Amino acid sequence: MPGKLVLLRHGQSQWNLENRFTGWVDVDLTDQGRAEARAAGRLLAEEGIRFDIVFTSMLQRAIKTMWLALEELEQPWVDVVRHWRLNERHYGGLQGLDKAETAAKHGEEQVHIWRRSYDIPPPEMAADDPGHPRNDVRYRHLDARVLPGTESLALTLERVLPYWHDAIAPRLKAGETVLVTAHGNSLRALVKYLDGIADDVITGVNIPTGIPQLYTLDGELNVIESRYLGDADAAEAAAKAVADQAKSKLGNL
Numbered sequence: 730m731p732g733k734l735v736l737l738r739h740g741q742s743q744w745n746l747e748n749r750f751t752g753w754v755d756v757d758l759t760d761q762g763r764a765e766a767r768a769a770g771r772l773l774a775e776e777g778i779r780f781d782i783v784f785t786s787m788l789q790r791a792i793k794t795m796w797l798a799l800e801e802l803e804q805p806w807v808d809v810v811r812h813w814r815l816n817e818r819h820y821g822g823l824q825g826l827d828k829a830e831t832a833a834k835h836g837e838e839q840v841h842i843w844r845r846s847y848d849i850p851p852p853e854m855a856a857d858d859p860g861h862p863r864n865d866v867r868y869r870h871l872d873a874r875v876l877p878g879t880e881s882l883a884l885t886l887e888r889v890l891p892y893w894h895d896a897i898a899p900r901l902k903a904g905e906t907v908l909v910t911a912h913g914n915s916l917r918a919l920v921k922y923l924d925g926i927a928d929d930v931i932t933g934v935n936i937p938t939g940i941p942q943l944y945t946l947d948g949e950l951n952v953i954e955s956r957y958l959g960d961a962d963a964a965e966a967a968a969k970a971v972a973d974q975a976k977s978k979l980g981n982l
């Protein structure tokens with residue numbers, strides 16, 4: 730029997746709170762985000778889940794969410810692998826900008842295209858920008874050509890999938906229970922692949938912070954069932970709040 734898979738988006742980050750495009754910027758969790766991560770750990774404990782291995786990104790909001798959830802599970806000793814391929818989608822020149830202000834400036838439709846279209850990336854960040862991952866010491870061992878200055882969801886999926894096939898899928902096929910703590914869009918890419926969601930339907934999928942999504946898979950890793958743990962209405966409301974983040978405040982006046 731293949732193992733179970735849990736996908737967990739990090740708890741609320743400082744820039745989720747400030748409603749800013751984040752991408753690869755390494756912002757910390759807020760107090761609420763830390764509480765969400767612990768609550769996720771408690772939901773997993775109540776479900777009787779124990780992990781064999783955890784995969785996470787190179788960004789502290791996902792790493793700390795993993796720590797806090799594992800602490801609640803009394804499993805701080807579990808093997809952890811960090812990998813850049815699980816990082817958030819790179820948001821290019823939008824990183825750091827306020828989502829509602831950007832919608833007021835460029836229109837909600839344009840911002841929706843940048844946020845949720847499948848294959849249209851936001852404007853690219855220049856390679857010599859201090860914020861470009863090529864200039865970040867943590868990625869110094871990587872071939873600079875793989876490091877993005879912007880990404881659509883399609884490009885994100887293209888770099889997440891090799892890691893899924895090489896590192897994550899074999900552990901599930903071996904019957905292990907796997908936690909992936911990552912990000913709104915790197916997880917949307919994975920969910921698109923796992924659930925076979927069409928390009929024009931994934932635009933409507935939003936992943937709430939800090940709520941574990943439990944997948945039961947068959948031997949070929951086809952999805953038998955997936956569900957958010959805890960209160961389903963709360964998960965739905967939280968996903969809708971993510972969708973609404975780029976509503977122009979001017980539009981609401």
Ligand SMILES: O=C(O)[C@@H](CO)OP(=O)(O)O
Nearest residue numbers: 749750751752817844913
């Ligand atoms: O800013 C980001 O990097 C992502 C996730 O927080 O935001 P969005 O939901 O707008 O894609």
